[in-house]
Amino acid sequence: MLSYRHLFHAGNFADVFKHILLTRLIVSMNKKDKPYFYLDTHAGIGRYDLSHPWAQKGREYESGIKKLWERTDTPVAMKPYMDIVHADNPDGHPRFYPGSPRIVRQLIRPIDRMVLTELNKTDCAALYDLFEHDRKVNIKLMDGYQSLKAHLPPPERRGLVLIDSSFDRSREFSRIAKALQEAHAKWSTGTYAIWYPLMAPGVIRGFEREIEEAGIRKVLQFELKILPDDASTIPGCGMLIVNPPWKFDTEMRTLLRWVWSVLNVNNAGGLKVHWLVGE
Numbered sequence: 258m259l260s261y262r263h264l265f266h267a268g269n270f271a272d273v274f275k276h277i278l279l280t281r282l283i284v285s286m287n288k289k290d291k292p293y294f295y296l297d298t299h300a301g302i303g304r305y306d307l308s309h310p311w312a313q314k315g316r317e318y319e320s321g322i323k324k325l326w327e328r329t330d331t332p333v334a335m336k337p338y339m340d341i342v343h344a345d346n347p348d349g350h351p352r353f354y355p356g357s358p359r360i361v362r363q364l365i366r367p368i369d370r371m372v373l374t375e376l377n378k379t380d381c382a383a384l385y386d387l388f389e390h391d392r393k394v395n396i397k398l399m400d401g402y403q404s405l406k407a408h409l410p411p412p413e414r415r416g417l418v419l420i421d422s423s424f425d426r427s428r429e430f431s432r433i434a435k436a437l438q439e440a441h442a443k444w445s446t447g448t449y450a451i452w453y454p455l456m457a458p459g460v461i462r463g464f465e466r467e468i469e470e471a472g473i474r475k476v477l478q479f480e481l482k483i484l485p486d487d488a489s490t491i492p493g494c495g496m497l498i499v500n501p502p503w504k505f506d507t508e509m510r511t512l513l514r515w516v517w518s519v520l521n522v523n524n525a526g527g528l529k530v531h532w533l534v535g536e
Contacts, residue, residue: 263423267305268318268354271494273325274481275421275452276360277516278496280338281509282417282450283364291519292368294416295361298401299423300373302383304357307351315461318354324519326351327404334512337364340485357419358384370413372397374404402436410444410533430460441473441499443473449499454491455482461495468497470535471493471503476534477501479509481517482526493526506530 266272272418280473284526288295307318322342325331331339341363345353355363358373365371373388374397375381381398397404401420409418418440422429433451455461468476484494498505510530 262311263301263356264305264309264311265315266317267312267356268307268322268351270317270321270481270483271393271452271454271491272354273321273516274479274494274513275496276355276357277335277338278479278498278509279357279419279450279510280341280360280364281334281505281512282498282502283361283372284337285505286415286417286448287364287366288490289415291415292366292370292413294408294411294413295365295371296404296411296416296419297357297361297371297373298300298404298419298420299421300358300375300380300384301356302380303356303373303387305356307354311397318351322354323428323517324349325337331513332515334508336348354500357421359387360395362388362391364470365394369393370411371417372404374399374401376400377461396420402432405436405440406443411439411446411447415444416444417448417450420449422452423453430464431467434464434471437499438471438473439469441471443471449497449501451497451499453495453497455480455493455495456491465533473499474534474536475500476532477506478529478531479513480529481513481520482528483517483521485522485525488525495529506532 341355341360345355369460372395373384375384384396476500480493480495484492486492513528
């Protein structure tokens with residue numbers, strides 16, 4: 258985890274997928290008057306300069322946000338997300354890409370609260386610089402899984418937790434499943450969003466089985482694949498959402514079909530939306 262730098266991958270198709278889902282979750286939470294709590298367990302640096310040599314090495318943003326930037330037929334439901342990206346690039350060129358902390362900060366209301374945790378000292382320092390003097394943002398240098406134990410359940414009783422691990426350690430899927438089970442036992446009414454890369458089918462099925470056996474209900478699964486299985490990099494990614502908003506599957510199925518149509522390479526892959534665990 259400490260060696261991982263998301264700047265190499267910032268703005269790629271996985272970021273687009275993740276942040277569109279995240280944006281729609283926050284928009285849904287804003288529909289109710291009561292305050293809510295947001296926890297980002299692996300926050301990163303919050304904002305990424307796509308002109309940096311690390312981002313330029315693979316230029317992965319060209320397969321993600323750059324493709325969306327050039328579209329004139331973006332669905333209305335994507336407007337909050339694209340507005341935030343455009344606000345970070347007022348000169349009309351996609352140089353900066355907002356991470357999940359910055360995206361959520363632009364959407365939460367004065368009555369809401371957010372906590373960002375990051376274990377990498379350099380990245381955490383960058384977060385402090387980005388949100389300096391912002392009283393709505395509480396930043397913690399700590400392990401993301403420990404943050405679940407430290408901050409849940411929140412006094413607001415409503416909230417969203419984003420678990421977005423770097424997956425650069427062995428047994429990360431099992432680590433996530435265990436952490437989610439423990440967090441859910443403490444706070445069963447919260448909404449949890451868990452991002453993951455698509456790996457070998459056996460690995461993914463094992464992860465699904467661990468979630469199914471965890472005793473957690475209402476788990477909605479999204480997977481977006483844009484590359485063939487024999488690609489040199491991950492062909493796609495997924496997100497599990499525990500306690501999603503009402504009809505979230507219907508809304509996002511339509512929106513993500515459009516996203517796949519824009520981002521896929523030679524009609525590879527596809528979209529999967531289904532209930533991994535029902536009521």
